[in-house]
Amino acid sequence: xxxxxxxxxxxxxxxxxxxxxxxxxxxxxxxxxxxxxxxxxxxxxxxxxxxxxxxxxxxxxxxxxxxxxxxxxxxxxxxxxxxxxxxxxxxxxxxxxxxxxxxxxxxxxxxxxxxxxxxxxxxxxxxxxxxxxxxxxxxxxxxxxxxxxxxxxxxxxxxxxxxxxxxxxxxxxxxxxxxxxxxxxxxxxxxxxxxxxxxxxxxxxxxxxxxxxxxxxxxxxxxxxxxxxxxxxxxxxxxxxxxxxxxxxxxxxxxxxxxxxxxxxxxxxxxxxxxxxxxxxxxxxxxxxxxxxxxxxxxxxxxxxxxxxxxxxxxxxxxxxxxxxx
Amino acid sequence: xxxxxxxxxxxxxxxxxxxxxxxxxxxxxxxxxxxxxxxxxxxxxxxxxxxxxxxxxxxxxxxxxxxxxxxxxxxxxxxxxxxxxxxxxxxxxxxxxxxxxxxxxxxxxxxxxxxxxxxxxxxxxxxxxxxxxxxxxxxxxxxxxxxxxxxxxxxxxxxxxxxxxxxxxxxxxxxxxxxxxxxxxxxxxxxxxxxxxxxxxxxxxxxxxxxxxxxxxxxxxxxxxxxxxxxxxxxxxxxxxxxxxxxxxxxxxxxxxxxxxxxxxxxxxxxxxxxxxxxxxxxxxxxxxxxxxxxxxxxxxxxxxxxxxxxxxxxxxxxxxxxxxx
Numbered sequence: 001x002x003x004x005x006x007x008x009x010x011x012x013x014x015x016x017x018x019x020x021x022x023x024x025x026x027x028x029x030x031x032x033x034x035x036x037x038x039x040x041x042x043x044x045x046x047x048x049x050x051x052x053x054x055x056x057x058x059x060x061x062x063x064x065x066x067x068x069x070x071x072x073x074x075x076x077x078x079x080x081x082x083x084x085x086x087x088x089x090x091x092x093x094x095x096x097x098x099x100x101x102x103x104x105x106x107x108x109x110x111x112x113x114x115x116x117x118x119x120x121x122x123x124x125x126x127x128x129x130x131x132x133x134x135x136x137x138x139x140x141x142x143x144x145x146x147x148x149x150x151x152x153x154x155x156x157x158x159x160x161x162x163x164x165x166x167x168x169x170x171x172x173x174x175x176x177x178x179x180x181x182x183x184x185x186x187x188x189x190x191x192x193x194x195x196x197x198x199x200x201x202x203x204x205x206x207x208x209x210x211x212x213x214x215x216x217x218x219x220x221x222x223x224x225x226x227x228x229x230x231x232x233x234x235x236x237x238x239x240x241x242x243x244x245x246x247x248x249x250x251x252x253x254x255x256x257x258x259x260x261x262x263x264x265x266x267x268x269x270x271x272x273x274x275x276x277x278x279x280x281x282x283x284x285x286x287x288x289x290x291x292x293x294x295x296x297x298x299x300x301x302x303x304x305x306x307x308x309x310x311x312x313x314x315x316x317x318x319x320x321x322x323x324x325x326x
Numbered sequence: 327x328x329x330x331x332x333x334x335x336x337x338x339x340x341x342x343x344x345x346x347x348x349x350x351x352x353x354x355x356x357x358x359x360x361x362x363x364x365x366x367x368x369x370x371x372x373x374x375x376x377x378x379x380x381x382x383x384x385x386x387x388x389x390x391x392x393x394x395x396x397x398x399x400x401x402x403x404x405x406x407x408x409x410x411x412x413x414x415x416x417x418x419x420x421x422x423x424x425x426x427x428x429x430x431x432x433x434x435x436x437x438x439x440x441x442x443x444x445x446x447x448x449x450x451x452x453x454x455x456x457x458x459x460x461x462x463x464x465x466x467x468x469x470x471x472x473x474x475x476x477x478x479x480x481x482x483x484x485x486x487x488x489x490x491x492x493x494x495x496x497x498x499x500x501x502x503x504x505x506x507x508x509x510x511x512x513x514x515x516x517x518x519x520x521x522x523x524x525x526x527x528x529x530x531x532x533x534x535x536x537x538x539x540x541x542x543x544x545x546x547x548x549x550x551x552x553x554x555x556x557x558x559x560x561x562x563x564x565x566x567x568x569x570x571x572x573x574x575x576x577x578x579x580x581x582x583x584x585x586x587x588x589x590x591x592x593x594x595x596x597x598x599x600x601x602x603x604x605x606x607x608x609x610x611x612x613x614x615x616x617x618x619x620x621x622x623x624x625x626x627x628x629x630x631x632x633x634x635x636x637x638x639x640x641x642x643x644x645x646x647x648x649x650x651x652x
Contacts, residue, residue, distance in 0.1 A: 088564065093482070096564040096589060154480060154591070156419070229582065238414065238422040250583040256555065257576040259594035263422060265480070266593075268586035 229253030555579030
């Protein structure tokens with residue numbers, strides 16, 4: 001099959017690779033659409049030692065089951081493979097399974113390829129009316145859905161339920177959409193890149209600003225750098241909640257003194273539970289997450305250029321989806 | 327009246343000061359017992375710009391109302407003075423009141439003195455059977471009671487409810503006692519000081535250790551330095567909760583990457599609500615917080631030496647209570 005292989009920092013090679021061999025209980029998926037994630041960018045830049053070259057990246061996939069009893073079924077892929085037996089899995093927190101795997105991280109190759117193999121239980125059926133490119137957004141949308149759910153559960157009684165999202169990439173936009181789907185109507189996005197900010201305002205109908213000195217009950221850090229955590233610490237109102245999604249920098253940035261004196265809660269959030277993924281897919285299918293028309297599509301064979309363009313900050317869309325089938 | 331006045335870094339002067347003049351709605355309290363808090367030590371070392379010299383420190387007081395309708399009533403003092411009208415106060419989160427004051431911080435003098443003036447609603451009646459020195463522990467015990475309550479509310483389903491407390495001073499010991507009072511039986515305290523650790527084991531019947539490489543559902547950082555936050559980040563199990571009480575250092579220490587990948591929640595906690603304070607007092611009175619026999623008593627006139635002894639690390643007891651009446 002053809003695949004886009006990460007071969008070293010800022011280098012991707014579109015080349016022939018062996019077809020995946022499904023393990024027991026797995027299906028072979030012909031990949032129709034696969035999104036580029038911030039964590040793919042992070043790996044591409046050589047900053048993620050969990051993703052050593054050579055490796056096929058990509059974990060936001062939708063496609064069609066090929067072979068077996070479900071042959072021809074259109075599905076979106078939950079890329080998180082968990083054991084199903086440990087206390088975390090049994091309690092419905094599969095994302096904390098100690099042996100969790102995700103495609104695009106060894107030992108599992110990713111989905112920037114024509115085929116990927118996935119366990120049966122990771123495949124969510126997509127209605128015929130929903131394009132597979134939109135269904136491929138289930139993964140990033142689920143990340144933010146999960147974070148927002150944890151945040152709303154943690155929020156003790158407050159006067160308002162205002163929210164601000166730091167970072168207007170796909171995860172930030174997805175957080176804004178999830179907040180609105182869960183009833184938080186006062187949502188602002190901070191996006192310093194002018195081109196991306198204009199896209200959020202003009203195309204996505206979001207309230208996007210360059211910066212803010214307000215205070216908000218819910219602050220989503222959808223970037224994960226020391227600078228964005230410093231901003232998040234200042235933006236949270238007394239008793240508020242910071243939801244931290246990104247893995248940009250390992251430490252630093254939080255104003256712990258202010259968080260202590262003003263009782264601010266910080267929740268690290270990672271991926272989603274299986275139930276969050278299913279709920280997100282349902283919300284995509286029934287329209288609760290909006291028209292989801294904010295991605296750009298390119299051929300997988302042009303993937304290296306797509307990464308370079310994202311890197312240079314010239315892509316206004318929060319998401320590029322690659323199509324491996326031609 | 328006689329008072330112990332903080333006059334500059336590491337300098338306390340036992341001297342004559344004007345008697346306090348009660349404001350409207352306030353009672354004059356003859357102070358019987360007043361504890362030395364870590365934050366008093368912090369101010370004494372010149373590290374708290376909220377407490378500039380000259381100032382009477384001390385906010386852990388119990389005594390007897392003098393004058394008025396409640397003359398002669400034995401009370402313990404909630405030192406947090408709040409407006410009672412703002413959204414935070416109305417929702418029962420008085421500790422987040424934007425105009426909150428605490429005695430020992432301008433404009434309110436503290437209780438290292440023979441008299442202190444307090445609003446009526448800050449005074450909790452102490453039964454005749456309870457010594458006022460024990461009743462003076464209500465304040466530090468309420469700090470930890472509040473933190474533990476927030477932690478248990480935040481704890482999503484986990485297999486075990488194990489807890490570890492970093493720091494075996496009064497706040498750390500109080501956290502262990504509150505955890506046990508709220509049903510968490512597996513509690514460990516980390517205390518590096520050998521003398522204090524021995525006291526916790528021998529006198530308080532606590533499980534105290536020099537260090538730990540375990541993982542716990544609840545981690546209480548009762549110190550608040552970068553190093554203790556680094557320890558707390560490592561000690562929290564996936565999905566666990568860190569309760570952060572201290573104000574030792576403003577930033578640093580948290581392993582944000584691990585907290586994100588393992589979904590660890592960090593809750594900054596400050597003081598207590600009025601209801602927490604009352605519940606803590608009740609738990610003191612009915613014995614749920616144990617015999618509370620772990621403090622040492624000294625005369626207020628010897629207060630300067632008590633601070634110096636705590637500073638030098640030679641006091642095994644987690645708390646010294648000063649008695650201003652002779």
